[in-house]
Amino acid sequence: MVCDNFGEAVRQIAAARDTPVCLFLGGFPQGTAGKFRRALMRNERYITLLRSPIVPLVAVLWPVAVAQAFLEWGDHNRCTRADDGNAGRWHKQTGQHIQVCVPSLVEHPDLVPSVKGGQQARWGKDPQRRAVFVAKDGLDYQW
Numbered sequence: 001m002v003c004d005n006f007g008e009a010v011r012q013i014a015a016a017r018d019t020p021v022c023l024f025l026g027g028f029p030q031g032t033a034g035k036f037r038r039a040l041m042r043n044e045r046y047i048t049l050l051r052s053p054i055v056p057l058v059a060v061l062w063p064v065a066v067a068q069a070f071l072e073w074g075d076h077n078r079c080t081r082a083d084d085g086n087a088g089r090w091h092k093q094t095g096q097h098i099q100v101c102v103p104s105l106v107e108h109p110d111l112v113p114s115v116k117g118g119q120q121a122r123w124g125k126d127p128q129r130r131a132v133f134v135a136k137d138g139l140d141y142q143w
Contacts, residue, residue: 001107009105009138013061016143020066020098022049024058024106027128032100036132039102045143049098055087059106066096104131105138 003009013021027033029052039047049055062070070090077093079086091098108129135141 001109003105003135004137005139006105009135009141009143010061012143013101017046017061017099018063020063020096021046021061022056022059022098022100023061024104024108025056025100025132026058026108026130027132028052028056029054033132036100036102040133045102045141046099047102049091049100051092053088054084055091055098056100057084057087058108069094069096101143103133103135103141105135107131107134 010023013023025033025036029050032047032050032052035047035050039045070087073090073094074086077086077089090096108131
């Protein structure tokens with residue numbers, strides 16, 4: 001699910017940023033989620049994603065050159081079915097700067113079982129799978 005005026009908000013973010021920008025952040029990675037909450041209280045629009053085992057890939061705005069570099073990295077590195085984990089390894093190995101928009105513009109209603117199998121989400125009971133905070137209207141913020 002996306003916020004109101006999602007398309008225009010994303011256009012503004014793309015015009016303002018030249019790095020990947022996560023448009024969703026749940027409760028994990030915990031250090032980044034805490035940083036997100038503090039930025040929200042200070043009315044800041046972006047934070048840097050801390051190095052962690054994952055990059056939250058629910059919704060990411062990718063500059064073309066960075067997306068190509070990530071795909072090339074995947075061609076030469078052993079990847080698993082855990083896409084967030086593969087992106088986390090790439091992030092750690094390359095040092096690529098990744099930002100997270102504050103607030104999130106996307107919610108991830110994890111109601112559908114993963115195509116890779118595993119534990120089904122416990123929607124409403126797992127704060128790591130819900131956005132920390134989602135904008136009602138993406139144009140309420142200066143990106």
